Amino acid sequence: MKQIPLSRPDITGLEKKIVCEVLDTPYLSMGPKTRAFENEFVKQIGVNHAVAVSSGTAGLHVLIKIAGVKEGDEVITSPFSFIASSNVILFEKAKPVFVDIDPLTLNIDSQKVVELIGSNYEFDGKVLRNKKTGAILRALLPVHIFGHPVDMDPLLEISEKYALPIIEDSCEAIGAEYYSKKLGKWVKVGTLGIGGVFAFYPNKQITTGEGGIIVTNHENVARIARSLINQGRGDNPVWLEHIRLGYNYRMDELSAALGYAQMLRLDEILQKREEVAGRYYELMKDIDEIELPYVADWAKISWFVFVIRVKDSIDRSKFMDFLRSHGVASKPYFTPIHLQKFYVERFGYSAGMFPVTEDVSSRTVAIPFYSSLTEKDQKYVVDVIKEALRKA
Numbered sequence: 001m002k003q004i005p006l007s008r009p010d011i012t013g014l015e016k017k018i019v020c021e022v023l024d025t026p027y028l029s030m031g032p033k034t035r036a037f038e039n040e041f042v043k044q045i046g047v048n049h050a051v052a053v054s055s056g057t058a059g060l061h062v063l064i065k066i067a068g069v070k071e072g073d074e075v076i077t078s079p080f081s082f083i084a085s086s087n088v089i090l091f092e093k094a095k096p097v098f099v100d101i102d103p104l105t106l107n108i109d110s111q112k113v114v115e116l117i118g119s120n121y122e123f124d125g126k127v128l129r130n131k132k133t134g135a136i137l138r139a140l141l142p143v144h145i146f147g148h149p150v151d152m153d154p155l156l157e158i159s160e161k162y163a164l165p166i167i168e169d170s171c172e173a174i175g176a177e178y179y180s181k182k183l184g185k186w187v188k189v190g191t192l193g194i195g196g197v198f199a200f201y202p203n204k205q206i207t208t209g210e211g212g213i214i215v216t217n218h219e220n221v222a223r224i225a226r227s228l229i230n231q232g233r234g235d236n237p238v239w240l241e242h243i244r245l246g247y248n249y250r251m252d253e254l255s256a257a258l259g260y261a262q263m264l265r266l267d268e269i270l271q272k273r274e275e276v277a278g279r280y281y282e283l284m285k286d287i288d289e290i291e292l293p294y295v296a297d298w299a300k301i302s303w304f305v306f307v308i309r310v311k312d313s314i315d316r317s318k319f320m321d322f323l324r325s326h327g328v329a330s331k332p333y334f335t336p337i338h339l340q341k342f343y344v345e346r347f348g349y350s351a352g353m354f355p356v357t358e359d360v361s362s363r364t365v366a367i368p369f370y371s372s373l374t375e376k377d378q379k380y381v382v383d384v385i386k387e388a389l390r391k392a
């Protein structure tokens with residue numbers, strides 16, 4: 001029987017050649033391919049600095065440190081995300097304050113963030129404090145989920161008004177663009193806050209195996225990030241002089257070489273993914289029992305996954321079982337972060353607190369999606385989906 005995976009990296013001869021070149025050099029870490037990889041981000045994303053790191057999670061953690069998030073602080077973020085975006089807040093013993101999502105874009109509802117800050121925090125001229133607990137709100141951490149940009153303007157206003165840093169989790173959204181009315185132009189995600197992070201696990205648009213990158217327009221953010229990822233070394237490293245507590249979050253040269261080659265093909269890869277998404281829309285436009293991904297007119301999505309939502313009347317686990325038994329991979333994306341057991345125990349979150357997230361999470365199904373997915377296989381997937389809907 002046909003087996004159609006959920007995702008598949010897009011690796012060509014170019015990647016193989018460039019990765020192999022590294023093996024003929026003495027530079028297996030911090031070498032020229034890492035610099036070349038970073039330079040591609042500076043060029044293609046249009047930022048001043050890029051710092052390659054060992055994972056998307058590592059990149060987000062570094063930005064959390066740079067934003068000054070400390071024990072007892074609060075950070076506003078989305079409960080509908082991959083758990084890493086929230087875990088990095090816990091790494092620093094701070095508290096994620098979740099705000100429910102917009103039912104269309106599935107991103108944090110920016111208007112609700114504005115309302116929450118207006119009602120629960122007061123500004124003392126320097127920082128925003130939680131009126132009840134006195135805790136400091138130290139940052140906003142929006143996540144551009146499934147490659148669809150967050151409505152950033154309301155967050156940018158807040159950020160300016162209160163000098164509140166924004167960390168953009170752009171891990172799923174390389175190349176996505178947002179039309180900012182405030183700035184009067186299209187802007188690439190990842191470039192709007194103190195820094196943004198892209199990630200390269202093999203299911204992402206481009207891969208380095210494991211890896212991530214921090215992009216920023218701020219020189220001091222880049223400088224401290226370079227130190228933090230390299231055991232806290234100073235700018236002009238004297239061997240074994242460490243000026244702060246740092247980590248080993250470096251990307252190795254082989255991963256960077258793979259990423260560099262992928263970046264040379266970024267437009268091609270994103271274009272192919274867009275074509276695959278377009279075919280799914282066409283093939284599924286008449287199916288009443290499913291909702292297709294929404295794209296706002298102020299958004300240029302970068303296709304990460306293709307997530308459909310089944311209507312309430314459909315039994316999702318039966319639906320997915322049927323897909324599996326016909327060789328079609330699928331996954332629910334995501335489980336709400338606030339309902340993960342250790343979040344419930346630690347912060348007292350409970351079901352019902354973020355109803356849009358909980359409703360969406362109960363109905364999402366990611367279906368096979370990758371640049372080399374053929375029209376024939378897509379037709380097969382959709383035929384299986386139609387049959388599954390009749391049975392579930």
Ligand SMILES: *Cc1c(COP(=O)(O)O)cnc(C)c1O
Nearest residue numbers: 055056057082084171172199201
């Ligand atoms: C992939 C991803 C990350 C980072 O993941 P790593 O596996 O650490 O590279 C962070 N946030 C979101 C939303 C992601 O999808």
